Amino acid sequence: MTDDRRPRTLAPPERRIAEVVEARRLGAYDLIVARDAIGPANPRPGQFYMLAAGERWGADGDGRPYLPRAFSFARVRPLPGGQGADLSFLLEDVGPGTRRLGELAAGDPLALLGPLGHGFAPPPEGRRPLLVGGGIGAAPVLCWDDELRAEGVEATVLLGFRGAGHAAAADLFVGAPEVCTDDGSVGRRALVTEPLRAELEADPAATVYACGPEPMLEAVRALCAELDVPAELALEAGMACGYGACFGCVVPTVDGYARVCVDGPVFPADRLVAHA
Amino acid sequence: MPDLCGVQLRGPILNASGTFDAIAARRAFGDALLDAFPFDCFVSKTITVAPRQGNPPPRLWETASGMLNSIGLPNKGLDGFLAHDLPELARLPVPLCVSVMGFDSGELARLVAAVGARPEVALIELNLSCPNVETGVLVGADPDATAAAVERVRAEAELPLIAKLSPNAADPAAVARAAEGAGADGVSLINTIRGMALHPTTREPWLGARSGGLSGAAVRPVALEQVAAVAAAVEVPVVGMGGVASGRDAADLLAVGAAVVAVGTESFRDPAAGRRISAELAAIRSARPAAERGRVG
Numbered sequence: 001m002t003d004d005r006r007p008r009t010l011a012p013p014e015r016r017i018a019e020v021v022e023a024r025r026l027g028a029y030d031l032i033v034a035r036d037a038i039g040p041a042n043p044r045p046g047q048f049y050m051l052a053a054g055e056r057w058g059a060d061g062d063g064r065p066y067l068p069r070a071f072s073f074a075r076v077r078p079l080p081g082g083q084g085a086d087l088s089f090l091l092e093d094v095g096p097g098t099r100r101l102g103e104l105a106a107g108d109p110l111a112l113l114g115p116l117g118h119g120f121a122p123p124p125e126g127r128r129p130l131l132v133g134g135g136i137g138a139a140p141v142l143c144w145d146d147e148l149r150a151e152g153v154e155a156t157v158l159l160g161f162r163g164a165g166h167a168a169a170a171d172l173f174v175g176a177p178e179v180c181t182d183d184g185s186v187g188r189r190a191l192v193t194e195p196l197r198a199e200l201e202a203d204p205a206a207t208v209y210a211c212g213p214e215p216m217l218e219a220v221r222a223l224c225a226e227l228d229v230p231a232e233l234a235l236e237a238g239m240a241c242g243y244g245a246c247f248g249c250v251v252p253t254v255d256g257y258a259r260v261c262v263d264g265p266v267f268p269a270d271r272l273v274a275h276a
Numbered sequence: 277m278p279d280l281c282g283v284q285l286r287g288p289i290l291n292a293s294g295t296f297d298a299i300a301a302r303r304a305f306g307d308a309l310l311d312a313f314p315f316d317c318f319v320s321k322t323i324t325v326a327p328r329q330g331n332p333p334p335r336l337w338e339t340a341s342g343m344l345n346s347i348g349l350p351n352k353g354l355d356g357f358l359a360h361d362l363p364e365l366a367r368l369p370v371p372l373c374v375s376v377m378g379f380d381s382g383e384l385a386r387l388v389a390a391v392g393a394r395p396e397v398a399l400i401e402l403n404l405s406c407p408n409v410e411t412g413v414l415v416g417a418d419p420d421a422t423a424a425a426v427e428r429v430r431a432e433a434e435l436p437l438i439a440k441l442s443p444n445a446a447d448p449a450a451v452a453r454a455a456e457g458a459g460a461d462g463v464s465l466i467n468t469i470r471g472m473a474l475h476p477t478t479r480e481p482w483l484g485a486r487s488g489g490l491s492g493a494a495v496r497p498v499a500l501e502q503v504a505a506v507a508a509a510v511e512v513p514v515v516g517m518g519g520v521a522s523g524r525d526a527a528d529l530l531a532v533g534a535a536v537v538a539v540g541t542e543s544f545r546d547p548a549a550g551r552r553i554s555a556e557l558a559a560i561r562s563a564r565p566a567a568e569r570g571r572v573g
């Protein structure tokens with residue numbers, strides 16, 4: 001499945017070293033900002049980078065992490081001069097790779113490849129963008145919201161989190177996203193698909209952009225199919241390479257298996273096959 | 277300039293089959309990929325007669341300094357490859373080797389004949405050793421079956437044939453001798469080593485195909501031993517691979533008798549790994565007196 005109309009900024013064809021210029025805890029997440037002096041200044045929201053610590057990658061005592069890990073950029077600030085950018089990444093510690101990256105401090109080297117994959121396609125004329133992020137899926141939603149704002153579009157942003165620690169990610173947004181939490185500690189106690197349904201029933205002339213855990217994406221897909229609203233979903237999959245080399249990251253689509261890294265990670269929802 | 281079975285290469289670094297999709301990489305990196313192409317010869321992913329979807333996900337599991345895969349040879353099939361992929365691969369700045377796998381000797385003969393008739397192709401690699409697909413017997417594990425397969429296809433093409441051996445054989449050197457005796461112009465090894473991983477909580481097999489093949493740094497000593505044993509047993513050139521991540525690893529394989537070296541899993545960590553390894557290897561070689569340099573093939 002190739003749709004080269006979807007936005008893609010080309011990556012330099014090699015892994016390079018960026019410098020971490022900021023690293024801090026953000027509630028339950030880690031936020032790192034890397035100065036990528038060599039890469040493009042304009043990665044497309046939804047595109048991702050393969051990251052590895054520049055030093056001691058594989059030092060957790062069990063020979064992992066060995067491969068680099070995929071991360072959406074969460075924010076981009078072009079460097080003066082038109083080349084390079086400060087890239088923000090929002091990390092959730094789920095294993096040895098994310099843990100090691102979360103330990104990075106300002107001044108540390110970060111190995112990176114990207115931007116990779118396709119980003120979100122702009123909404124068609126007459127459809128308002130409706131952005132939905134679940135948990136760490138807020139990362140690509142943030143840079144997409146930033147970009148739409150820069151173009152003068154104020155998108156509706158709906159975010160769902162487990163609780164207050166994770167909801168700290170909502171503070172990164174420029175506007176005032178609507179926040180739901182599972183425990184009601186911040187915002188509404190609801191699943192994010194509840195306000196999404198209300199929004200779409202009130203005004204279905206929208207395009208939905210969503211990133212989050214699989215059950216959330218499946219709920220968004222089913223809801224948008226029911227209400228006949230187009231949606232673009234940013235998926236995750238275990239990856240080895242991130243640039244189409246290994247065929248390891250496939251998901252089922254109406255056209256057969258597609259590689260998330262090169263055919264996605266953003267897919268039109270109507271191309272995806274519902275998971276059992 | 278190294279010579280591989282009569283094909284002149286600008287350097288000694290190939291990619292391992294199935295670990296670099298030059299067409300997808302060109303989409304991600306644009307023409308910059310071609311300006312600094314990481315390999316001196318490009319080896320295609322293994323193709324089969326019929327198109328294949330490949331195995332159900334998950335297909336990857338990271339191990340200590342390595343990885344398991346159960347990709348399952350997804351490909352467009354022979355006709356799809358010739359129509360869509362070959363014209364694009366022919367634009368690469370290096371000679372092209374096409375990897376083929378037949379589920380019986382008739383299929384293999386058809387693949388070799390069809391691919392061998394194309395002027396864009398310089399070499400053919402016979403994948404006799406993929407552990408992921410239910411071939412019944414693993415041809416590459418058995419000297420007699422290997423000899424029969426190579427003999428059957430030898431006359432189908434004039435191009436050099438490289439037999440890719442299975443590391444899951446009791447005696448890879450015996451299989452290599454059988455391939456050479458049947459007319460193979462070269463041998464390559466190692467393919468992935470069979471392995472398995474369980475889901476951390478359910479204790480069910482993690483991989484969609486239940487088991488898979490191990491590659492990366494973890495297999496390096498196995499590769500070195502098998503390449504040494506095979507190189508000592510045959511006269512034809514040996515393509516050495518398995519866990520190569522640095523110029524030193526490449527130099528080690530050359531020192532035990534490989535003619536050229538292929539880089540696989542390391543390219544997943546960096547698409548330019550082949551170029552870095554070439555440069556490191558050149559530095560190692562120029563730092564040593566000429567008399568000490570290994571065979572270059």
Ligand SMILES: Cc1cc2nc3c(=O)[nH]c(=O)nc-3n(C[C@H](O)[C@H](O)[C@H](O)COP(=O)(O)OP(=O)(O)OC[C@H]3O[C@@H](n4cnc5c(N)ncnc54)[C@H](O)[C@@H]3O)c2cc1C
Binds near residue numbers: 069092098235
């Ligand atoms: C396009 C894309 C964008 C992403 N963006 C972000 C982002 O912005 N922020 C973020 O935090 N994360 C993001 N992720 C997810 C991130 O890549 C993973 O969380 C990360 O790779 C996990 O690595 P780890 O070593 O920490 O954990 P791992 O140990 O690799 O575990 C992660 C999961 O993989 C499985 N697993 C466990 N052991 C293994 C093993 N040995 N081999 C294979 N799988 C195993 C389990 O299901 C486990 O829950 C993104 C992923 C993709 C594909």
Ligand SMILES: Cc1cc2nc3c(=O)[nH]c(=O)nc-3n(C[C@H](O)[C@H](O)[C@H](O)COP(=O)(O)O)c2cc1C
Binds near residue numbers: 293
């Ligand atoms: C994801 C993946 C896919 C592979 N696909 C093929 C293939 O299609 N044909 C083949 O002959 N070998 C295939 N191999 C094996 C490699 O070509 C190589 O023999 C092996 O990985 C050892 O080298 P390495 O440790 O450098 O990766 C594959 C390996 C990996 C990791």
Ligand code: FES
Binds near residue numbers: 240241242246247248
């Ligand atoms: S991660 Fe290797 S093909 Fe997608």
